[in-house]
Amino acid sequence: MTAATLPPIEGKTTVNVPVEQAFQVFTASFGSWWPHAYHIGQAEVADVILEPHEGGRWYERGVDGSECDWGRVVAWEAPHRIVFTWQINGSWQFDPEPGHAGEIEVRFHADGPTQTTVEVEHRHFERLVDGQNIYGAIHGGGGWPALLDSYAHRVNDEPSTERA
Amino acid sequence: MGLLGDPTRCAIFELLARRPSSVQELADQLPISRPAVSQHLKVLRDGGLVVSQPEGTRRIYRLNPHGVAALRAWLEGVWDQALTDFHKAADQTAADNPFTGFATGHPAERPHPEQEQP
Numbered sequence: 169m170t171a172a173t174l175p176p177i178e179g180k181t182t183v184n185v186p187v188e189q190a191f192q193v194f195t196a197s198f199g200s201w202w203p204h205a206y207h208i209g210q211a212e213v214a215d216v217i218l219e220p221h222e223g224g225r226w227y228e229r230g231v232d233g234s235e236c237d238w239g240r241v242v243a244w245e246a247p248h249r250i251v252f253t254w255q256i257n258g259s260w261q262f263d264p265e266p267g268h269a270g271e272i273e274v275r276f277h278a279d280g281p282t283q284t285t286v287e288v289e290h291r292h293f294e295r296l297v298d299g300q301n302i303y304g305a306i307h308g309g310g311g312w313p314a315l316l317d318s319y320a321h322r323v324n325d326e327p328s329t330e331r332a
Numbered sequence: 333m334g335l336l337g338d339p340t341r342c343a344i345f346e347l348l349a350r351r352p353s354s355v356q357e358l359a360d361q362l363p364i365s366r367p368a369v370s371q372h373l374k375v376l377r378d379g380g381l382v383v384s385q386p387e388g389t390r391r392i393y394r395l396n397p398h399g400v401a402a403l404r405a406w407l408e409g410v411w412d413q414a415l416t417d418f419h420k421a422a423d424q425t426a427a428d429n430p431f432t433g434f435a436t437g438h439p440a441e442r443p444h445p446e447q448e449q450p
Binding site for chain 2: 174177182184193206284288
């Protein structure tokens with residue numbers, strides 16, 4: 169259903185810390201900054217973990233102790249680059265098939281001793297399967313509608329305010 | 333800036349995610365005029381996120397059933413917020429807890445918090 173190639177999402181931010189520290193916060197403290205509203209598990213998020221090695225898991229841990237996989241680490245080049253997969257399929261579940269995986273690359277570039285630019289590229293959306301199910305899930309019945317709701321509330325309630 | 337980078341456009345997208353709607357129905361739920369809603373819908377339709385079909389005298393808008401494009405556009409907003417939050421978290425570590433040389437092996441380069449004392 170989705171043969172056409174979709175362009176990657178590209179994001180960038182510059183932080184006032186050394187490159188090693190930017191890398192450390194991004195990876196070791198993933199759950200401290202990732203907005204907890206965005207997750208797929210039934211339980212509320214307690215933490216989001218990116219295991220610090222090639223082949224490591226990227227997953228959420230719920231407040232009830234349950235775990236939901238999101239992807240796998242495919243490249244770990246501290247403190248300059250990591251690549252991990254996005255394996256949440258159209259049914260809002262972990263899809264173990266590598267051919268269906270999207271990919272997220274994060275690059276850390278030292279602009280100076282205490283300034284680092286972090287670039288994120290989320291790509292290969294065309295590999296995700298079940299586009300129709302994604303549509304259905306957005307309409308209700310899956311884990312992400314709740315997430316969409318909270319996002320919509322944020323947008324609607326505070327149209328011009330950045331959230332901490 | 334993606335198609336959903338505009339807060340109003342994103343709100344329209346969210347409303348359509350819940351329920352296919354006409355221009356008037358959208359305008360009733362938003363603090364903007366009907367022509368303004370139409371303008372945003374045109375952008376969303378040109379971008380492939382929204383489709384429309386006539387229904388009686390009205391035109392009903394809904395999310396494009398090729399959902400991956402819509403998911404991608406929506407995730408653009410998720411990453412935007414995530415990077416904003418990451419930025420705050422990283423800068424906060426600089427303020428709270430000066431870096432102590434992790435992964436560089438240069439403890440001599442540690443900041444000296446005692447210098448801040450009187």
